[in-house]
Amino acid sequence: MADKATTAKLSIEGKTLDLPIRHGTLGPDVFDITKLYGEGGVFTYDPGYTSTASCESKITYIDGDEGVLLYRGYPIEQLAEHGDFIETCYLLYYGELPNAAQRKEFEHAITHHTMIHEQMSRFYSGFRRDAHPMAVMVGVVGAMSAFYHDSTDINDPKQREIASRRMIAKLPTIAAMAFKYHIGQPFVYPKNNLSYAANFLHMCFAVPCEEYKVNPVLARAMDKIFILHADHEQNASTSTVRLAGSSGANPFACIAAGIACLWGPAHGGANEAALQMLGEIGDPAKVPAFIARVKDKSQHTRLMGFGHRVYKNYDPRAKIMQKTAHEVLGELGIKDDPLLDVARELEKAALSDSYFIERKLYPNVDFYSGIILRALGFPTSMFTVLFAVARTVGWIAQWKEMIEDPSQKIGRPRQLYTGSPRRDYVPMSRRSR
Numbered sequence: 001m002a003d004k005a006t007t008a009k010l011s012i013e014g015k016t017l018d019l020p021i022r023h024g025t026l027g028p029d030v031f032d033i034t035k036l037y038g039e040g041g042v043f044t045y046d047p048g049y050t051s052t053a054s055c056e057s058k059i060t061y062i063d064g065d066e067g068v069l070l071y072r073g074y075p076i077e078q079l080a081e082h083g084d085f086i087e088t089c090y091l092l093y094y095g096e097l098p099n100a101a102q103r104k105e106f107e108h109a110i111t112h113h114t115m116i117h118e119q120m121s122r123f124y125s126g127f128r129r130d131a132h133p134m135a136v137m138v139g140v141v142g143a144m145s146a147f148y149h150d151s152t153d154i155n156d157p158k159q160r161e162i163a164s165r166r167m168i169a170k171l172p173t174i175a176a177m178a179f180k181y182h183i184g185q186p187f188v189y190p191k192n193n194l195s196y197a198a199n200f201l202h203m204c205f206a207v208p209c210e211e212y213k214v215n216p217v218l219a220r221a222m223d224k225i226f227i228l229h230a231d232h233e234q235n236a237s238t239s240t241v242r243l244a245g246s247s248g249a250n251p252f253a254c255i256a257a258g259i260a261c262l263w264g265p266a267h268g269g270a271n272e273a274a275l276q277m278l279g280e281i282g283d284p285a286k287v288p289a290f291i292a293r294v295k296d297k298s299q300h301t302r303l304m305g306f307g308h309r310v311y312k313n314y315d316p317r318a319k320i321m322q323k324t325a326h327e328v329l330g331e332l333g334i335k336d337d338p339l340l341d342v343a344r345e346l347e348k349a350a351l352s353d354s355y356f357i358e359r360k361l362y363p364n365v366d367f368y369s370g371i372i373l374r375a376l377g378f379p380t381s382m383f384t385v386l387f388a389v390a391r392t393v394g395w396i397a398q399w400k401e402m403i404e405d406p407s408q409k410i411g412r413p414r415q416l417y418t419g420s421p422r423r424d425y426v427p428m429s430r431r432s433r
């Protein structure tokens with residue numbers, strides 16, 4: 001095989017620049033353009049960053065054409081099948097799967113830091129009862145920097161680790177409290193004898209007036225959902241966390257910024273929309289008419305939970321979600337979920353239709369997740385909150401990697417200016433408009 005090229009040549013107005021080509025372990029090569037402006041006097045233009053690698057990372061790899069997702073090299077299917085969320089957190093954050101002693105120490109630390117400062121609970125009553133739980137999440141997570149002063153020095157590795165562990169441990173508590181406040185029930189304190197996912201379900205669904213026993217099949221499903229959402233490379237919210245962190249902002253503020261970005265319907269809000277769409281179709285017999293509507297561009301209707309910016313193949317997370325949906329519905333004795341029937345029929349119809357085949361549109365992670373979350377008892381307003389709980393570890397791992405990267409600089413994109421050229425100030429008396 002021929003050696004890979006080490007430079008690319010770029011000619012600008014008769015001047016030739018040599019751009020170093022860098023090779024990763026997997027995936028496309030990149031042109032290193034860091035000296036482009038200094039040597040060539042030009043910027044690159046790439047709105048939406050469709051062809052831009054914003055950083056170097058060792059955490060997550062996606063091959064969108066093949067439908068591959070790896071965390072630290074391990075396929076998502078293997079982690080979901082054989083691992084659990086605590087182990088996944090350790091892997092993403094520290095880079096390796098934990099040995100028995102490391103796992104014990106990590107799990108103990110996370111489990112024993114799930115309570116939040118008692119004064120933080122008063123924050124909730126400052127929000128209107130009908131506030132969206134994501135609005136509450138942005139506020140309360142940001143407020144953590146006002147409570148845990150001993151872990152905001154980003155230049156101290158120990159403080160970074162403490163802040164990271166605090167967020168992994170406390171985000172489920174903050175999210176469950178947002179849920180309880182939303183539905184008008186009393187907060188439920190965490191329980192240290194429960195696993196991460198079981199404790200979360202307990203904090204969400206227990207009430208003081210009766211015993212609540214967590215169903216292990218449902219806890220396992222929740223755990224899998226957390227694993228599947230834990231990281232996804234340099235997506236919008238992760239890039240937001242990195243950019244916020246690049247200025248030296250404290251870690252809690254950076255994660256609050258990530259949550260704000262995730263809230264958008266083009267990002268974390270799609271599972272809510274997918275479930276709504278399935279409900280609106282309502283009957284498998286109506287699927288052909290809906291598919292026809294989606295294909296008719298004048299209708300501006302998208303098949304929610306289908307298509308992805310990176311995956312041009314089946315999203316590997318969607319396959320696991322589909323299996324988990326069956327497990328959860330089976331455990332709950334829901335023999336016929338009309339939404340699952342509609343989803344299956346939609347998937348079958350779309351995957352054999354040339355419109356979707358030609359555009360490489362496949363189910364994404366959001367297609368089946370709403371069915372599971374609804375069966376678990378969550379209202380749609382909580383769907384993105386659950387995503388935020390799971391993604392926190394990914395954001396933190398990426399933030400830590402950025403801080404520890406010696407080539408890290410404050411993020412400062414440039415622009416193609418298309419406004420007015422220089423002009424002189426016009427006194428009011430001479431302004432015609």
Ligand code: ACO
Binds near residue numbers: 305359365
């Ligand atoms: N239904 C119908 N047509 C679609 C869909 C869809 N879900 N997705 C893309 N297309 C069509 C577009 O109309 C376009 O067709 P054209 O070439 O005839 O104009 C073509 O496929 C390419 O679409 P783009 O919008 O250019 O693709 P892009 O990569 O920018 O969009 C996105 C990706 C936003 C996810 C899109 O597929 C979509 O809107 N899907 C539905 C929403 C959704 O499920 N989002 C969740 C993503 S996963 C996540 O964030 C966790």
